[in-house]
Amino acid sequence: MREKKLFTPGPLGVSLSTKQAMLVDLGSRDLEFIQTVKSIRSRLVELAGVSSDDYTCVPVQGSGTFAIEAVFTSTIPRTNGKVLVLENGAYGRRFGQILKVLGVDFKILTFLENEKVDVGLVEETLRGTQGWTNVAVVHCETSSGVINPIGEIGRLVKECVPDASYFVDAMSSFGAVDIDFTASKIDFLVSSANKCLEGVPGFSYAICRKDKLTGCKGWSRSLSLDLVSQWETLEQTGQFRFTPPTHCMLAFKQALTELEEEGGISERRKRYKENNRIICEGMKAFGFKTLLDDTHDGFIITSFHYPQHDNFNFKDFYTRLQEKDQVIYPGKVTKTDCFRIGNIGHVFPRDMRYLLQCVQEVCSDMGIPLPLKE
Ligand SMILES: Cc1ncc(COP(=O)(O)O)c(C=O)c1O
Structure with a gap:
C-alpha cells in the first residue's frame, strides 16, 4: 500500500517511528504500560502549562468526539443544568447534537462561519439570562479555520457566571496554537491523540481543573464516558x-x-x-481565494473557495490529487463551496511545495489555466 500525504483535519499523517512504537503487545496491568499512561498524563498537563496541583489529564478511549461527549455528560449538573454553546461552524453544531441526545437544557448562540465568536454578544447573553451552568466553545473551528477568542470568552464567563464551567474544544489547536489556560480560565479542555501532537488515532483526552472535576461526581449519564470515574480509577490503580x-x-x-x-x-x-504560509501564498499566486480574510491568523487549516471555472469539479480535482498520493479535504461550511487544506500532522514545508506542484499539474490536466482569472 502506498503512503499518502494527508493535508486533512484528521486522521493525520504520523512519523514512521511513531507507528513503529506500536509493534509491541502490552497487557493493561503491565507496569511498563501503567508507567507510560502516567507519564503521558503528566506530560499533557505540563504541555498545557498548568500545575498538576490544579489540573489533571483524563484520557478517554475513542476519537475526539468521545472526550467532548465525556465532558458534557460528566460536567452538566443533573438538576437545573443549562448550557450556552457558542457556535460558528460544524464542530460547535455537533455540541448541540450531543446535548440534544443528553436531553439537557441548552441554547446555541450562532455566529457567521467565517467570523470569530462575537464577545459582545456573548456578554449580552451571559448577563441577559440567568442560570448558565456550562459554557462551551470550539477554539479552532476546523470546519473553516477560524480561531475563536477563548481567553476573552473565559474571562467573561468567570465575571458573569463565576460558578459555571468553561469548556474549550481545542481538538485541532492544542499543541500548536498558544493557549493560556490560567488567563483563559479554562475548566475543561479536550483534544485527541492524532492532532497537533501527532500520535495515532484511538484516544482523546480532557485536561480538567481538579476542583471542578471532583465537584461533578455522580453527574454522568454515561458509564463509559464518566470522566470522574475514569479519573478516580486512573489515580487509584493507574489503569x-x-x-x-x-x-x-x-x-x-x-x-x-x-x-x-x-x-x-x-x-x-x-x-x-510555515506550512500554512507556503500553501496560502502558493494557492493565492494560482488565483485561489481563501474563505477567511486577512484579519484571521489561524494556521491549522485553510478553506479555499472553488475556482469559478467551468471545468472545475471538486470530486475530479480531489481524485486526481489523490492519485498523486495527495489527500486534501472537502469543505464543511454551509453557505459556500470550499475545499480545505490542512497544515498539521507529519507534513513539512517540502510537502506543501510538492502539493502545490501537484495542484498545478492537476489544474493543467483538467484544462483550468493558472493563474485563475478574477
Ligand atoms: C474542533 C474539532 N472538534 C471535534 C472534532 C471531532 O473529532 P473526531 O472526529 O476525532 O471525533 C474535530 C475533528 O477534526 C475537530 O476538529
Whole structure:
C-alpha cells in the first residue's frame, strides 16, 4: 500500500517511528504500560502549562468526539443544568447534537462561519439570562479555520457566571496554537491523540481543573464516558476502567518524544505556520481565494473557495490529487463551496511545495489555466 500525504483535519499523517512504537503487545496491568499512561498524563498537563496541583489529564478511549461527549455528560449538573454553546461552524453544531441526545437544557448562540465568536454578544447573553451552568466553545473551528477568542470568552464567563464551567474544544489547536489556560480560565479542555501532537488515532483526552472535576461526581449519564470515574480509577490503580488503547498509548509516548526533539510546541507551531504560509501564498499566486480574510491568523487549516471555472469539479480535482498520493479535504461550511487544506500532522514545508506542484499539474490536466482569472 502506498503512503499518502494527508493535508486533512484528521486522521493525520504520523512519523514512521511513531507507528513503529506500536509493534509491541502490552497487557493493561503491565507496569511498563501503567508507567507510560502516567507519564503521558503528566506530560499533557505540563504541555498545557498548568500545575498538576490544579489540573489533571483524563484520557478517554475513542476519537475526539468521545472526550467532548465525556465532558458534557460528566460536567452538566443533573438538576437545573443549562448550557450556552457558542457556535460558528460544524464542530460547535455537533455540541448541540450531543446535548440534544443528553436531553439537557441548552441554547446555541450562532455566529457567521467565517467570523470569530462575537464577545459582545456573548456578554449580552451571559448577563441577559440567568442560570448558565456550562459554557462551551470550539477554539479552532476546523470546519473553516477560524480561531475563536477563548481567553476573552473565559474571562467573561468567570465575571458573569463565576460558578459555571468553561469548556474549550481545542481538538485541532492544542499543541500548536498558544493557549493560556490560567488567563483563559479554562475548566475543561479536550483534544485527541492524532492532532497537533501527532500520535495515532484511538484516544482523546480532557485536561480538567481538579476542583471542578471532583465537584461533578455522580453527574454522568454515561458509564463509559464518566470522566470522574475514569479519573478516580486512573489515580487509584493507574489503569483504564475498560480495555485500554495500549498500542495508541505507546505511539503517543513516542510522538511526545518527537515533539521534544523538534523543540517543543513553539517549534511545532513554527513548522505549521510555515506550512500554512507556503500553501496560502502558493494557492493565492494560482488565483485561489481563501474563505477567511486577512484579519484571521489561524494556521491549522485553510478553506479555499472553488475556482469559478467551468471545468472545475471538486470530486475530479480531489481524485486526481489523490492519485498523486495527495489527500486534501472537502469543505464543511454551509453557505459556500470550499475545499480545505490542512497544515498539521507529519507534513513539512517540502510537502506543501510538492502539493502545490501537484495542484498545478492537476489544474493543467483538467484544462483550468493558472493563474485563475478574477
Ligand atoms: C474542533 C474539532 N472538534 C471535534 C472534532 C471531532 O473529532 P473526531 O472526529 O476525532 O471525533 C474535530 C475533528 O477534526 C475537530 O476538529
